[in-house]
Amino acid sequence: MTGSHALRLGDIAPNFEAATTQGDVDFHVFKKDSWAILFSHPEDFTPVCTTELGAVARLSSEWAARGVKPIGLSCNTLESHAEWIADINETQSADVRFPIIADADRRVATLYNMLDFQDATNVDKKGMPLTVRSVFIIDPKHVIRTIITYPASTGRNFNEILRVVDSLQLSDKRKIATPVNWVPGDDVIIPPSVKQEDADRLFPGHKVIKPYLRTTKLD
Numbered sequence: 001m002t003g004s005h006a007l008r009l010g011d012i013a014p015n016f017e018a019a020t021t022q023g024d025v026d027f028h029v030f031k032k033d034s035w036a037i038l039f040s041h042p043e044d045f046t047p048v049c050t051t052e053l054g055a056v057a058r059l060s061s062e063w064a065a066r067g068v069k070p071i072g073l074s075c076n077t078l079e080s081h082a083e084w085i086a087d088i089n090e091t092q093s094a095d096v097r098f099p100i101i102a103d104a105d106r107r108v109a110t111l112y113n114m115l116d117f118q119d120a121t122n123v124d125k126k127g128m129p130l131t132v133r134s135v136f137i138i139d140p141k142h143v144i145r146t147i148i149t150y151p152a153s154t155g156r157n158f159n160e161i162l163r164v165v166d167s168l169q170l171s172d173k174r175k176i177a178t179p180v181n182w183v184p185g186d187d188v189i190i191p192p193s194v195k196q197e198d199a200d201r202l203f204p205g206h207k208v209i210k211p212y213l214r215t216t217k218l219d
Helices: 047-058 060-065 078-092 107-111 158-173 196-202
Strands: 017-020 023-026 035-040 068-074 100-102 133-138 144-150 188-190 207-210 213-216
Touching: 017 100, 035 158, 047 060, 047 068, 047 078, 047 158, 060 068, 078 100, 133 158, 144 158
Parallel strands: 035 068, 068 100
Antiparallel strands: 017 023, 035 133, 133 144, 188 213, 207 213
16 A cells, blocks of 8 residues: 655645544645644554644644644544543543544545555554654645654654744744744744845844854844
8 A cells, every 4th residue: 555646845735535533524624724734643542642642632722823723643443533532631631622534444644655664563453554653734725834754653742843833934924944943032044045135124133144144033
């Protein structure tokens, strides 16, 4: 079972219809005019995944503040998801309300190249591959802006994913880039593509460390 062509930054996120814990969704309709984070976990009732989905739920106000809709996925049934959500809420002090796709036939996982063909232990009881920990950050125009893939053994840092969203949204509004370890409020970088005369106009008082390395505070 193989996916379509490898998805890249700048591609339009493939649309799909699927059953979720919040009802049937048409993905592009679900996220219309919003950002979305489509993320997969290997399997329900597993320890790392339980902590991850709890973290996503606890960040619900942060996603909402940025206009981001999270939507999860694994190769399990709706019944499995519903039973597991109770465990997540109980053990993680969470309230899972975002939709989780039931992708038992691996149709969406194949479309997004989420299946794990490397780890022989990351399979279901029938020996079918499960998903890795994929993350797709998708903008309001359905454009894929970030792709991150973690192995099954490594839990994600969703605060880092929030930070990436902050960087993307800020760079869309202003002609800037963000430096290493940037968080909102830190100085940003003026890209080399911005001519000096434009930098003087757009970012008065900016610092020129090198002709190619210019930093500035934002109002």
